[in-house]
Amino acid sequence: MLSAIPVAALDPNDPDAGAVAHYGDPAREQRILDTAAGLVDRSHRGVLAVPGADRLTWLHSLTTQHLTGLAPMSGSELLVLSPHGHVEHHAVLTDDGATTWLDTADAPGLLTFLERMRFLMRVEPAEVTADWALLSIVGPATDEALVTLGVGPLLPPDLLAVPDAKFASGSIPPRPTAVYSAAPLPFGGWVRRMTYGADLLVPRQALPEVIESSGLPPAGIWAFEALRVAARRPRAGFETDHKTLPAEVGWTAPAVHLEKGCYRGQETIARVHHLGRPPRKLALLHLDGITTDELPARHTPVTLEGGERPVGFVGTAVRHHELGMIALAVVKQNLTPDSVLRVGPSTAAIDPGL
Numbered sequence: 092m093l094s095a096i097p098v099a100a101l102d103p104n105d106p107d108a109g110a111v112a113h114y115g116d117p118a119r120e121q122r123i124l125d126t127a128a129g130l131v132d133r134s135h136r137g138v139l140a141v142p143g144a145d146r147l148t149w150l151h152s153l154t155t156q157h158l159t160g161l162a163p164m165s166g167s168e169l170l171v172l173s174p175h176g177h178v179e180h181h182a183v184l185t186d187d188g189a190t191t192w193l194d195t196a197d198a199p200g201l202l203t204f205l206e207r208m209r210f211l212m213r214v215e216p217a218e219v220t221a222d223w224a225l226l227s228i229v230g231p232a233t234d235e236a237l238v239t240l241g242v243g244p245l246l247p248p249d250l251l252a253v254p255d256a257k258f259a260s261g262s263i264p265p266r267p268t269a270v271y272s273a274a275p276l277p278f279g280g281w282v283r284r285m286t287y288g289a290d291l292l293v294p295r296q297a298l299p300e301v302i303e304s305s306g307l308p309p310a311g312i313w314a315f316e317a318l319r320v321a322a323r324r325p326r327a328g329f330e331t332d333h334k335t336l337p338a339e340v341g342w343t344a345p346a347v348h349l350e351k352g353c354y355r356g357q358e359t360i361a362r363v364h365h366l367g368r369p370p371r372k373l374a375l376l377h378l379d380g381i382t383t384d385e386l387p388a389r390h391t392p393v394t395l396e397g398g399e400r401p402v403g404f405v406g407t408a409v410r411h412h413e414l415g416m417i418a419l420a421v422v423k424q425n426l427t428p429d430s431v432l433r434v435g436p437s438t439a440a441i442d443p444g445l
Contacts, residue, residue: 098312106196106328109135113311120310121317121412128230128288129310130302137198138223138292139182141205142190143214150184150191153208155337155360157267157348163188164274166283167267168346170337171204176359178335180204181327181346185273185283185292192281192292194225196327223280224298226291228307229315233288239306245284246272253344256367260350269345276301287322317409320419323375329389330373330406330419336360338369339421371403371421375442378408378416382436386416393420393439396431405434417442 094115099108111132113120123129141150151158156169166185173179182195195201198218205216228236237243249270254262273283278297283290293301302309319326325340337347337360349364363369378387386408392401403422411417418434426432428443 093309095309096311107135107312107316110312111309113313114309117311117313117317117410118412120308120314123308124229124310124314124318125412126231128228128232128236128307129314130305130307131227131229131310131312131315132224132298132302133227133290133312133315134224134295134298136220136225137195137201137218138220138225139193139195139198139202139205139216140190140219140223141193141214141216143212145213146191147186149208149212149214152352152354153205154354155347155356157265157351158184160266161186161270164272164281166271166273167269168342169193170342170346171201172337172354172356172360174355176336176356176363177333178327178331178337178340178342181331181342183271183283183285183290185271185281187273187275187281192223194290194292222295223292224295226293226298226301227285227288227315228291228305229288229310229318233284236305236307237282237284237289240282240301240304241277242274242282243289245274245282245289248272248284248286250344254349256365258349263348263350265351268348278304287318287324313409316407317411320375320407320409320417321411321414323373323419325373325419326407330421332390332404332421335421336363336369336371338363339371340373368424370424372424372426374403374420374422374426375444376405376418376420376432376434376439377414377442378418378434379438380416382438384416386410387418387434387437391435393422394433396433396438402426402432408434 154169171180182193234244280293391405393403408418432439
């Protein structure tokens with residue numbers, strides 16, 4: 092019998108307090124997600140629904156993504172930026188032909204922004220987290236799992252390459268930079284193919300039926316986060332702060348169209364891309380795990396060995412089943428794998444991989 096350990100029982104103030112941390116063996120759950128497939132309950136993630144005839148042109152005008160031609164039953168990613176080009180919201184979206192669904196870390200904040208920008212558009216944005224839940228199938232056997240659910244396999248994610256700094260005008264197709272194929276689920280809702288597996292949005296009352304029908308072993312949010320860190324995928328509120336630029340954390344490829352019409356923050360996006368060197372970068376750190384086996388807290392400063400001035404901050408720190416103690420951090424662009432860093436009492440090194 093699996094014993095679910097809620098995150099809230101370990102830290103009620105954790106952003107993932109609404110999720111299950113693990114089911115008794117976090118390392119085993121990671122191995123399942125790494126080598127086969129497992130089901131992660133991410134139903135604590137916020138969900139917005141945007142129905143209305145103008146939904147795609149409206150979201151196109153407000154965000155970084157090219158959405159006017161998004162086909163029904165497909166998805167993408169988008170960012171909402173400040174006037175200075177800093178990340179305020181990140182969302183993954185799916186359009187089912189009548190409604191655009193946004194799953195995001197800060198549903199109330201994003202909804203507030205969207206409601207302020209409605210004007211005379213035919214859209215009705217609303218938070219629907221209480222009625223809809225997000226699950227994620229993670230692992231290389233995702234397609235087989237989707238076949239079991241009667242909705243797969245789906246086409247793999249289609250991502251455009253980020254163009255060179257001095258790209259020619261008209262060289263970027265007028266389409267989303269990332270396209271995720273989707274399909275309706277027999278329980279209601281939809282499934283969306285992602286780089287790590289697939290996301291399922293289902294009615295909350297159907298959660299037990301979906302979980303049982305999948306036949307997949309459950310894995311906690313700790314396993315999901317460990318694989319996310321190893322794959323260097325940023326998370327809003329973790330690998331971001333008040334001055335994060337999309338290019339610093341690798342969000343240009345999936346979420347930013349560099350040749351679409353005006354949107355808030357576009358000038359900064361263009362300037363940073365054409366300069367080709369944002370001030371900071373996302374890095375995978377290896378922590379020594381000798382001085383302490385405690386993981387550093389979110390936004391712990393990163394310093395150079397022997398120095399006191401911060402050169403970055405830790406976003407997410409995890410225990411990986413193969414790599415040990417690792418962390419995603421946002422650090423100064425000029426740091427190299429030879430840089431000796433400190434994170435609290437621990438020595439840290441930058442992983443040289445891309």
